[in-house]
Amino acid sequence: MAKFRQIKNFADVLNRFFSGMGLRNLSRELDVSPATLYRRLSEKTEEIYSVVIGGLRNSRLYDINLEFGDIWEVDEKVLPVNAKLWRRTGYPISRFKRKKGRQVAEVSIVNIFDLRTHFCLASEPLQNDSSEEIARALLLARERIGRWPVIIRCDNALAHVNAYKRYVPKHTRLEILPKLGEVSQLHLAEGYHRFMDLRKLDSGIHGASLWMVHGNWLHYNFVERKASLNNLTPFEVAINNKLLTENGWEFLLYLTEKVKQIEQDYRESRLFKATEVLQEDLKGYLGLV
Numbered sequence: 001m002a003k004f005r006q007i008k009n010f011a012d013v014l015n016r017f018f019s020g021m022g023l024r025n026l027s028r029e030l031d032v033s034p035a036t037l038y039r040r041l042s043e044k045t046e047e048i049y050s051v052v053i054g055g056l057r058n059s060r061l062y063d064i065n066l067e068f069g070d071i072w073e074v075d076e077k078v079l080p081v082n083a084k085l086w087r088r089t090g091y092p093i094s095r096f097k098r099k100k101g102r103q104v105a106e107v108s109i110v111n112i113f114d115l116r117t118h119f120c121l122a123s124e125p126l127q128n129d130s131s132e133e134i135a136r137a138l139l140l141a142r143e144r145i146g147r148w149p150v151i152i153r154c155d156n157a158l159a160h161v162n163a164y165k166r167y168v169p170k171h172t173r174l175e176i177l178p179k180l181g182e183v184s185q186l187h188l189a190e191g192y193h194r195f196m197d198l199r200k201l202d203s204g205i206h207g208a209s210l211w212m213v214h215g216n217w218l219h220y221n222f223v224e225r226k227a228s229l230n231n232l233t234p235f236e237v238a239i240n241n242k243l244l245t246e247n248g249w250e251f252l253l254y255l256t257e258k259v260k261q262i263e264q265d266y267r268e269s270r271l272f273k274a275t276e277v278l279q280e281d282l283k284g285y286l287g288l289v
Contacts, residue, residue, distance in 0.1 A: 010044065011249035017041055018219035042211040049214040051256045052222075058146030062259075064282055066238040069116025070150035072141065074134070074160055075189030076126070077109045077196060085209040091125045109213065110134060112141045113188040114149075118226065119234035120192060121145065123217045125210065131162035138163060148172045153186060155179055195220055223248035241286055255282070 017026055023041075027034040055062040083093055083105035093105045108129065112122045121141035126133045142148055148168065153175045154160040164174045177185035184190045196216055222235045229237050236242050243251055258281055 011247050011253050014041070014044065014215070014249040015219075015223060015247050018215050018223070041215075042209070045211045045215040045218070048252045048256050049211075049218060051259045052218065052252065055255075055259070056144045059144075061235075062255075062282060064239055064286065066119075066235075067117075067240060068114045068119065068121075068145050068238060071115035072121070072149045072152045073113045073115060073186045073188045074138070074152060074154040075111055075184065075186045075193075076157070077111060077189075077193045078106050079109055079196065079213070080104050081107050082209060089125075089210040091210070092127060094126070094129075110137045111189055111192055112137055113192070114145070114234075114238075115153075115188065117234045117237040118188055118229060119221055119238055120217055123213060125213070129159055131159045131166060134159050134163035135167040138167065151175055153177055155184065155186065192220060195224075218252060219249075222252055239286065243286065251286075258282070 013026070013030065017023070023034050023038060027037045030037065052061070059066045059068055078094070080097075080099075081093075083096075086093060086105060086107060091107065094108045095106050096103045097106055098104070108126045110122070110124055110126055110133070111120055113120055121144055122137045124137040124140065126137075138152075149172060151173050152164060152168065154164075154177070156176050156178045161174070161176070164172075168174075179185070220234070222233055225231045225233055232242060233248055235248070245251055
């Protein structure tokens, strides 16, 4: 543990891991055990994720305005996971599949994207294959944006179509883009699924668990710059401003520490002042003042 405390730039550790560097190689480079590194990565990732989703409401991240578009893409991804660890999250295993002589647990994750910014609005494991579960993810995306889009695009999966018919208001139009053979026409979703595959979430000493899904969501939205977005991240497109740091994990760690300070101030009855400080600090950090 003492060695790990000497690592000053944990943002760089998070960036390298979620950019695809293997756990064992990274642990050797940092001179810490894989088990220690795994534990610290999972704890910090979940801490950051809870802060981000806790402040992502009505097209705002805390006091920062986010400008989203009017078209969503919705698609599912089947992900191999570590069965023992995944069950601890409370989500069920969707199925078991035999690969290379062994049983591999798989789960289904529904991903929802804003077409304008490429922001992944939700990346949610499904409890089952029902339309109610698809609707739960759609309602979560709607809560984060604060409104329904003009158009929702999906393939012709029955659960997606039924979720739209039963839960989405009529002023939102459904566009069905069926696969062309094995090729999806939902290009943002397919790109995100390749992004997840390249991160080899089923590899490593423990296999994939929910914190890795959350970490990939953070990395995709706030860290990885995309040629299709003029070398910006989806978050930067949403705020119409380039971050003052090249590593978005630095911003996420900064945000997390600021929110933790607010929680401390709340306990000490200084909430109003702390909230004002957060608003000013975030705008200053992002260069929005």
